[in-house]
Each structure stands twice: as structure tokens, then as C-alpha cells.
Amino acid sequence: MTESRQDAQRHAPIAEAMRAYSTDGALAFHTPGHKQGLGAHALLQSLVTDEGLREEVSLMEELDDLHEPTMCIAEAERLAAELYGADRAYLMVNGTTGAIHAMLFGTLAPGDTVLVPRNAHRSVIGGIVLAGAKPVWMAPEVDEHFGIPMGVAPETVRQAVREHPEAKAALLVYPTYYGVATDLAAIARILHDVGMLLLVDEAHGPHLRFFDESSGQPKQALDCDADAVAQSTHKLLGAMTQGSLLLTQGARIDDERIRAAASLLQTTSPNQLLMASIDIARMQMATEGRARWAEALRLADKLRAAIDEMPGLHCLGAADCQTPGASGLDRTKVTVDVTGLGLTGPEAEAWLRHNDTCKIQCELSDARNVLFLVTYADTEETIGKLITALRALVKERQGRNTAAAGVQALDDSSAAAGLPPLPPVPETAADPRTAFFASKERVTFEKAAGRTAAEQVMFYPPGIPILAPGDRVTEDAIRYIRAMQAVGRKIVGPEDASLQTLLVLRESGTEEKGRQDLKGKLIIIEAGDGSGKATQTKALYDHLVRDGRTVHRVEFPDYASDSSALVRMYLSGKFGGHADDVNAYAASTFFAVDRYASYRTKWKAWYEAGDIILADRYTTSNMVHQAVKIEDKDEREEFLAWLWDLEFGKLGLPIPDAVVFLDMDPAVANQLIAARAKETGAKEDIHEKDKAYLAKCHAAYLDLAKKYSWKTVKCSEGGQPREIEEIHAEVYAAVAGMLETQA
Numbered sequence: 001m002t003e004s005r006q007d008a009q010r011h012a013p014i015a016e017a018m019r020a021y022s023t024d025g026a027l028a029f030h031t032p033g034h035k036q037g038l039g040a041h042a043l044l045q046s047l048v049t050d051e052g053l054r055e056e057v058s059l060m061e062e063l064d065d066l067h068e069p070t071m072c073i074a075e076a077e078r079l080a081a082e083l084y085g086a087d088r089a090y091l092m093v094n095g096t097t098g099a100i101h102a103m104l105f106g107t108l109a110p111g112d113t114v115l116v117p118r119n120a121h122r123s124v125i126g127g128i129v130l131a132g133a134k135p136v137w138m139a140p141e142v143d144e145h146f147g148i149p150m151g152v153a154p155e156t157v158r159q160a161v162r163e164h165p166e167a168k169a170a171l172l173v174y175p176t177y178y179g180v181a182t183d184l185a186a187i188a189r190i191l192h193d194v195g196m197l198l199l200v201d202e203a204h205g206p207h208l209r210f211f212d213e214s215s216g217q218p219k220q221a222l223d224c225d226a227d228a229v230a231q232s233t234h235k236l237l238g239a240m241t242q243g244s245l246l247l248t249q250g251a252r253i254d255d256e257r258i259r260a261a262a263s264l265l266q267t268t269s270p271n272q273l274l275m276a277s278i279d280i281a282r283m284q285m286a287t288e289g290r291a292r293w294a295e296a297l298r299l300a301d302k303l304r305a306a307i308d309e310m311p312g313l314h315c316l317g318a319a320d321c322q323t324p325g326a327s328g329l330d331r332t333k334v335t336v337d338v339t340g341l342g343l344t345g346p347e348a349e350a351w352l353r354h355n356d357t358c359k360i361q362c363e364l365s366d367a368r369n370v371l372f373l374v375t376y377a378d379t380e381e382t383i384g385k386l387i388t389a390l391r392a393l394v395k396e397r398q399g400r401n402t403a404a405a406g407v408q409a410l411d412d413s414s415a416a417a418g419l420p421p422l423p424p425v426p427e428t429a430a431d432p433r434t435a436f437f438a439s440k441e442r443v444t445f446e447k448a449a450g451r452t453a454a455e456q457v458m459f460y461p462p463g464i465p466i467l468a469p470g471d472r473v474t475e476d477a478i479r480y481i482r483a484m485q486a487v488g489r490k491i492v493g494p495e496d497a498s499l500q501t502l503l504v505l506r507e508s509g510t511e512e513k514g515r516q517d518l519k520g521k522l523i524i525i526e527a528g529d530g531s532g533k534a535t536q537t538k539a540l541y542d543h544l545v546r547d548g549r550t551v552h553r554v555e556f557p558d559y560a561s562d563s564s565a566l567v568r569m570y571l572s573g574k575f576g577g578h579a580d581d582v583n584a585y586a587a588s589t590f591f592a593v594d595r596y597a598s599y600r601t602k603w604k605a606w607y608e609a610g611d612i613i614l615a616d617r618y619t620t621s622n623m624v625h626q627a628v629k630i631e632d633k634d635e636r637e638e639f640l641a642w643l644w645d646l647e648f649g650k651l652g653l654p655i656p657d658a659v660v661f662l663d664m665d666p667a668v669a670n671q672l673i674a675a676r677a678k679e680t681g682a683k684e685d686i687h688e689k690d691k692a693y694l695a696k697c698h699a700a701y702l703d704l705a706k707k708y709s710w711k712t713v714k715c716s717e718g719g720q721p722r723e724i725e726e727i728h729a730e731v732y733a734a735v736a737g738m739l740e741t742q743a
């Protein structure tokens with residue numbers, strides 16, 4: 001850099017232009033509406049400061065235009081490009097998500113193939129949807145000890161290039177969240193030799209430029225010959241959250257297209273403070289970056305050494321990162337395995353955060369580890385406090401049985417416990433853009449094999465999707481997912497977190513029974529006994545009819561139907577005087593058969609005509625009444641999955657479109673049951689007689705309402721029932737909203 005450019009790096013041109021505008025004294029008859037703070041609320045004023053608000057203007061001639069920069073923004077971008085050794089830099093005001101979108105949208109065209117790691121950040125999938133590209137997945141390596149994904153090995157890239165010579169580009173994550181750096185220079189050579197682009201998600205590496213070569217830190221992606229790089233200036237440097245940079249170099253990139261893509265995807269009113277903050281972060285790094293990051297690295301190494309001496313704790317170190325998917329480690333990312341203390345990552349995170357003596361917040365925790373970020377902002381004091389806190393945690397755990405339940409579960413779920421290995425990445429049946437826009441439906445998970453997934457399913461660790469939108473679902477994937485669930489691993493991704501159903505693309509001519517070809521809507525009002533279910537169902541029925549809709553009210557059990565004989569006998573106590581006398585599976589089968597008979601004989605035709613079918617109770621209440629008989633949580637989950645499969649899989653009954661749950665305090669419900677009995681002489685049924693059972697049912701209802709995303713309406717307050725009309729208004733609003741969104 002010439003001396004004059006070095007001088008230029010000491011300037012922050014955007015902030016300087018803002019100050020010049022605000023001190024020029026022009027009376028504002030322009031946006032923003034607060035008019036340089038004059039109308040700002042005191043709270044906003046204290047958040048942003050008077051000076052900040054005075055300068056929070058945009059679109060003024062003197063402040064340049066992000067979309068066609070020629071003045072201060074152009075200069076800020078030039079300075080950023082110079083600092084990073086790029087040919088071009090683009091200020092990004094929608095974070096690295098926006099930078100990745102622009103990078104993919106600006107380099108790929110619809111139908112282009114792009115090679116991507118299976119565990120790419122969701123913004124990468126978003127960019128692929130926008131560009132209409134086809135992903136070819138590359139599997140990252142996994143560190144078995146720490147249970148974390150490493151980088152993608154050069155050999156994996158070479159193989160993908162061989163199998164997909166049509167690919168235009170590969171997008172790599174470098175370094176990973178945990179600081180692991182794959183051999184990017186080798187990957188660049190593999191790609192460039194066949195004319196493919198190397199695009200890099202360097203969200204976690206905007207600081208790598210500022211380490212000396214002797215530090216042993218990984219080189220920044222541009223120095224490994226990347227063509228385009230998206231960086232989160234806000235994650236590790238001094239920009240405000242959302243401020244990122246997109247950097248490009250070389251002749252393989254069409255910069256006009258990148259600018260056009262960034263322009264199409266970004267606001268026409270970028271926040272000036274945000275842009276200034278990216279520029280100021282650049283200036284700060286240009287002037288102090290090397291010294292500050294050398295100090296950060298010294299502190300990080302000191303922290304690592306201290307942790308590695310603590311019994312039960314162990315840091316992911318540079319020596320762990322000399323494997324096929326890793327050729328280096330950013331040591332300022334300190335990943336600590338806490339399982340030696342008998343803790344899972346989240347347990348250690350919670351202790352550190354909420355302990356009165358320390359209050360430390362880590363960046364993230366996963367099943368085994370907690371991750372601490374050391375940045376240029378840290379000092380001897382902050383690192384000393386972290387060391388003290390970790391020592392306190394170790395001391396607190398010493399002397400305890402270190403085989404804690406959560407950790408035991410993790411170890412039980414290892415390959416040694418007989419789990420199937422991670423299944424192969426499934427075939428891609430639809431590209432993400434097609435999957436995004438396609439019509440979708442829910443199918444029983446066990447029956448999803450061969451269908452095209454519309455949602456992601458994964459487990460942490462290792463955070464690599466087993467299914468991704470567009471994948472052809474395989475039996476292997478289903479088996480693996482069920483095996484992981486069986487050892488208590490929590491699923492991340494699908495809307496139905498228990499994965500009784502999976503969202504898949506609708507396919508014409510599919511044989512899956514259930515809802516898909518039916519135009520009607522099934523609405524269920526669900527509640528415990530005595531909660532006003534019948535009253536609310538009637539009120540809703542009347543309201544929908546008044547709205548001019550064709551509605552059929554159905555009741556379960558349907559006493560007029562012969563099929564109900566078993567249900568009737570069960571409820572009247574013919575099989576025994578207590579609900580528990582008939583086991584959950586048998587009782588549920590009676591109810592399911594009852595519903596099936598009614599469906600076939602009566603209301604299938606209504607469905608096909610596109611009518612509304614309104615029922616108080618359905619499968620769901622049956623689930624509750626029967627599920628509470630099963631004390632063991634895992635067995636209960638197994639029963640629920642069995643019942644779901646029986647009704648919606650085997651019998652092909654329609655899955656409800658909406659379930660509204662009336663949440664009535666059981667004590668209030670009991671009073672109402674008693675009052676009703678007194679008034680009408682009605683006998684209590686087998687469930688109503690048992691008050692403890694009803695209280696248990698209410699708790700189970702709340703659980704299921706959460707699990708199946710029922711719309712919940714509170715029906716009592718302070719030990720009193722709410723007004724019937726008030727409850728009705730909320731029930732009606734929930735249903736009308738659903739009918740509108742699904743119309």
C-alpha cells in the first residue's frame with residue numbers, strides 16, 4: 001500500500017460525510033420521520049444518542065448511494081478492498097446472510113450446479129433458492145471425540161468435481177464456527193484447474209487477515225485464492241450487528257453482476273449508522289488490527305493452557321486439527337469439552353451464565369462442548385474472570401459422580417451402542433428452489449420413504465442434516481432418525497418436533513392416504529371434560545353457518561352408529577369400572593375404528609365437496625385420555641406414534657386442519673361438571689368420575705397442545721371461568737385465520 005493510501009486508511013469517509021451533513025445546518029424536510037432526532041422518543045434518544053440521531057439520515061446527495069456508489073461509500077469500499085487485498089469490496093447491510101445471497105445470486109444462474117457442504121449455514125440454502133441452482137452435497141469430516149463437524153477435505157472436493165464436471169462453483173465454510181480451517185489453498189487449486197469458482201463463507205474469519213504468518217493462525221480465504229468471500233464484520237470485529245462485507249478478486253468474477261445482485265437484494269434505504277460502523281471497523285483494524293489481534297491470540301493461548309490444566313476440561317487444539325477435513329485452527333475460538341466433569345455443554349453453559357459468583361455467557365454450547373470467543377476486545381481481566389469461573393465450575397463438580405445422565409446418554413448413543421452409522425446423503429429429487437415453491441403435504445414419517453422431503457431433520461452433534469429439503473427420503477434415513485430418537489437425541493429442524501409426520505412435496509397420484517386430495521377442512525375443538533367444549537363447538541358452528549359456509553357437525557363417539565358399540569361399552573364401564581381397566585392400545589383401537597366407520601359411511605363425501613367438518617374431540621382427546629395411562633415417558637411417546645400411524649397411516653383418516661384447545665383450569669372444570677350434573681341429572685362418565693385422572697389429563701393436554709401446535713385459548717382466569725362470548729371470539733378468530741390462510 002502506498003503511503004497516501006495508508007493515510008487514507010486512518011479515515012472513516014462515511015462517518016465524516018455524515019458529520020459534515022449534520023453540522024451543515026440544513027433544515028430537514030426529508031426522511032427519516034424523526035428528523036435527525038427532533039421527534040425521537042426519549043428511549044430511542046438514550047439508545048442512539050443525540051449525535052447518532054442527528055447523523056442518522058440517508059439518501060442525501062452528500063452521503064452517496066449504496067447501489068451506485070461514487071463518493072464516501074465508494075471510498076469506504078475501496079479502503080476495505082485494499083485492507084483485505086481484494087479487488088472489490090461491497091458493504092452489506094443484511095449481515096453475511098445478505099452477502100452469501102448476493103455471492104450466489106451474482107455468480108450462478110438457474111440450473112447451475114454448485115458443490116456445497118452438507119452442513120452449510122441456512123443462508124447458503126437461501127442463496128441457492130434465489131439463484132435456482134442445484135446443490136451437490138459434500139460431506140464434512142466429523143471429529144468423533146468432540147462430536148463436531150470439521151471442514152470438507154480436499155479429497156472430497158476432488159471427488160465431487162470428478163462426478164460433477166458441470167458444476168460452476170463450490171462454496172466452502174472457512175473457518176467453521178469452531179475455528180477449524182480446511183486446506184483451502186489445495187481446494188482452490190482443484191477447482192480452478194477445471195474452471196470452477198471458489199466461493200467462501202468466511203462469516204467467522206474477518207480477523208484472520210490481521211495475524212502474522214509466524215502466529216500459526218490460518219490464512220484468510222482470499223490469501224488461499226478464493227474468488228469471492230462473505231465475512232461477518234459484525235461477528236468478530238467492531239461493526240454493529242448486521243454489518244458485513246462481500247469481497248472479490250480476480251477475473252473469474254463478474255463484478256457488475258455481483259453489484260446488481262447485491263443491489264437487488266438490499267434495501268434502498270440502508271442505515272447510515274450501520275454502514276458507518278462497517279467502515280469504522282475497517283479503519284480500526286487498519287490502524288490497530290495487528291497489535292490487537294496479536295494480544296487476543298496471546299490471551300487465547302493463555303486461556304487454553306489454563307483450561308487444559310483443569311481436571312475434566314479439554315480444549316480443541318491445533319493438534320486435533322491435522323486431519324483430512326482440517327489443516328489448522330483459529331486458536332481464538334476456544335472449544336472446551338466439558339463431559340469430563342459429567343456435564344453436557346448446555347448444563348455447563350447454564351451454570352456459567354446463572355451462577356451468582358461469575359455470570360459468564362459463552363458463544364454457544366453443543367452436546368459435549370462450550371465455545372468461548374476471544375476477540376480484540378478482551379483483556380487480561382476478562383480472560384482472568386473466565387479462568388476463575390471455569391475453576392469454580394471444576395471445583396463445584398469435583399467429588400461428584402461424573403457419569404451424569406445426559407453425558408451417559410450421549411455415550412450410549414455412540415456407534416458402540418449399536419446405532420446405525422450416519423446414513424449416506426440421499427439422492428436429490430428436487431432442487432431447493434423447486435422444493436421451496438412446491439405444494440406440500442404431511443405424511444406419516446414411517447411412510448415417507450421415496451417421497452421428497454420439504455424440511456430439514458438433523459441432530460446435534462454432529463449438526464449435519466440427515467434430510468434436507470429436496471432429498472428423496474430413504475429407509476436408511478428413517479431408521480437412523482428413529483434410532484437416534486430412541487436414545488433420547490433431540491431432533492432439530494422439522495415443524496413436527498416428534499416427527500410423527502414429515503412435510504413432503506405433494507406428488508400427483510401418490511398413494512399416501514389422508515388429507516391430500518380432500519378439499520374440505522376438519523376443525524377440532526379439543527378440551528378436557530367440563531371445559532365448555534359442546535357450548536363452544538355449537539357457537540362456532542352457528543357463526544360459520546352465519547358466514548355462509550357449509551359446515552357439518554360430527555360427534556365422537558357417534559352413538560347413532562353401530563360401529564360405536566365397543567366404545568359405548570367401554571365408556572359405560574362394561575369392561576371394568578375404571579379407565580385403566582382397558583389398556584390404552586385396546587381402547588384407542590375401539591375409538592379409531594369408530595371414527596373410521598363414520599368417515600367412510602358419512603363424511604368422506606362432505607370432505608370431497610370441500611365442506612367444513614367440525615368435531616368436538618377427535619383422535620387428539622383420545623390420545624390424551626389413553627396416553628395418561630402410560631407412566632413411562634418413552635413408552636408414552638411410542639404409544640402416540642403408534643396411534644398416529646394407526647389413524648393417519650393405516651386407516652387413512654384425515655389429519656385435522658386445525659385443533660383449538662380450550663384450556664380450562666381442572667378445578668374450575670370440576671365445578672362446572674358438578675353444576676351440570678345437578679342441573680340435568682346427567683351421569684358422570686368413566687373419565688369424569690375420577691378427578692385425579694382429569695387433572696392428569698389437563699397436564700397431558702398442555703403437553704400435547706405444545707407438541708402438536710394446537711391453538712390454545714385460555715378459558716379460566718383466577719379460578720373463575722371466562723365469559724363464553726370472550727372465549728368464542730378467540731376460537732372464531734383462530735379458525736377464521738386458518739380458513740383464510742389455507743384458502
Ligand SMILES: Cc1ncc(COP(=O)(O)O)c(C=O)c1O
Nearest residue numbers: 095096097098121123201203232
Ligand atoms: C457459517 C455462517 N455463515 C453465515 C452466517 C450468517 O451470518 P449473519 O448472521 O451475519 O447473516 C452465519 C451466522 O451465524 C454462520 O454461522
